[in-house]
Amino acid sequence: MHTSRIPRRRTLGLLTALAATLSLTATACGGDSAAGTRTADGKAKITVLRSNGAIFEPLYIAEQQGYFKDAGLDVTIKAGAQDTSQNAPSVLNGEAQFAMTDSSGFLKGAASGMGIRIVTGLQSATTKTDPTDGLLVKKDSKITSFKDLEGRTVGISALGGTIQFICEYLTQQAGGDPSKIKFVALPTTSLTDAAKSGKTDAVFSFGPFYFAAKDSGLRSIGNGMNDLPGMVQGLLFASQKYLSANGDTAKKFIDAVAKAITYADAHPAAVKAIDKKYTQVDASFIDAHDISYYDKNLNRTMMRTVITKMHEFGLLDTEPKDADVYWDQAPVVTS
Missing domain, CATH: 3.40.190.10 (Periplasmic binding protein-like II)
Structure with missing residues (x-):
């Protein structure tokens, strides 16, 4: 990875x-x-x-x-x-x-x-629409804000792009250090399983995959890109x-x-x-x-x-x- x-x-x-x-x-x-x-x-x-x-x-x-x-x-x-x-x-x-x-x-x-x-x-x-993307964790995860991503592993669909930027920006805005997050690139279709299995501490998903992940029991944190209107x-x-x-x-x-x-x-x-x-x-x-x-x-x-x-x-x-x-x-x- x-x-x-x-x-x-x-x-x-x-x-x-x-x-x-x-x-x-x-x-x-x-x-x-x-x-x-x-x-x-x-x-x-x-x-x-x-x-x-x-x-x-x-x-x-x-x-x-x-x-x-x-x-x-x-x-x-x-x-x-x-x-x-x-x-x-x-x-x-x-x-x-x-x-x-x-x-x-x-x-x-x-x-x-x-x-x-x-x-x-x-x-x-x-903010005119509900979030269609965002950070997702297991329901019993101790992660409750982006600041908690320090020292954690986050699964995203591609490294160095918009999603990584959003995670780092929102972590910094929450008072955390984005340089302490470990990002791993995973296929979009694998993000939900990565979070549920514990392969990653969190994932950032979008579109139908985001909604399906929430339906499967994952918990969302924040409002995704809507937090950067x-x-x-x-x-x-x-x-x-x-x-x-x-x-x-x-x-x-x-x-x-x-x-x-x-x-x-x-x-x-x-x-x-x-x-x-x-x-x-x-x-x-x-x-x-x-x-x-x-x-x-x-x-x-x-x-x-x-x-x-x-x-x-x-x-x-x-x-x-x-x-x-x-x-x-x-x-x-x-x-």
Whole structure:
């Protein structure tokens, strides 16, 4: 099992080298010039890489409701990498014009010098909905707060990402020392068993796995990501090179997505229909639970907190400036 304390400088070097290589490749091959191709009737062709899990629903709604077509766009939606932070190379080399990821996935690329920018949010943590993720322990566990994670082992789905950050941040907020937590990466499907068997002292789970774990008798602590309202859980990004050359098209794209976000929040049945088609979650589970709340806005204040704290916790080697994070037409708000 791997723990959270892994060399970061080597990762930074590899990512920087990758970014440089991809930049040269894009230049040599025409890069984003291919992205500017149009259909026979003049529509701008766009490929967007979605996540494999959720939060992609507004993309399909924009397609179904004709928002992309009305904007003069021919959009192809494809499933991207399982780890959405790995979608950046496809955007940099022009295979796709936009891609999904979360805060930490994007920030790792931005901190390594990749020429990528956030163009819009899709979903952020909010107190408007009940928690759909969180820390879980056995009912008789002595862990009653995040501070109690000091010296404990916590199972998470991936090391160094958003979930590890949340655990460390909330531990620090509770007066604990996050450096004293041992994290282990486990398959999402194995998290519940790890907590129940005592393989780990706690786990952080999400979505249907979180609810199933609670139904099986595990006890939740805190409110998960909802304890960090404004933290971006899903976003779309593009290469700065593409945005510089195709700003009008990019604006039409994010405006169409914004319309779809408004529609999604008002029509839960449409969202559930998409989930039944594009996820492997049981239909009865989808019907029994409320949809998430979608939001295009990017909370600059919370994102800066995430950047600062991820750097403090050793999850980022550098703190990217706002100019290296957001496209200048992205829907950024300050709170």
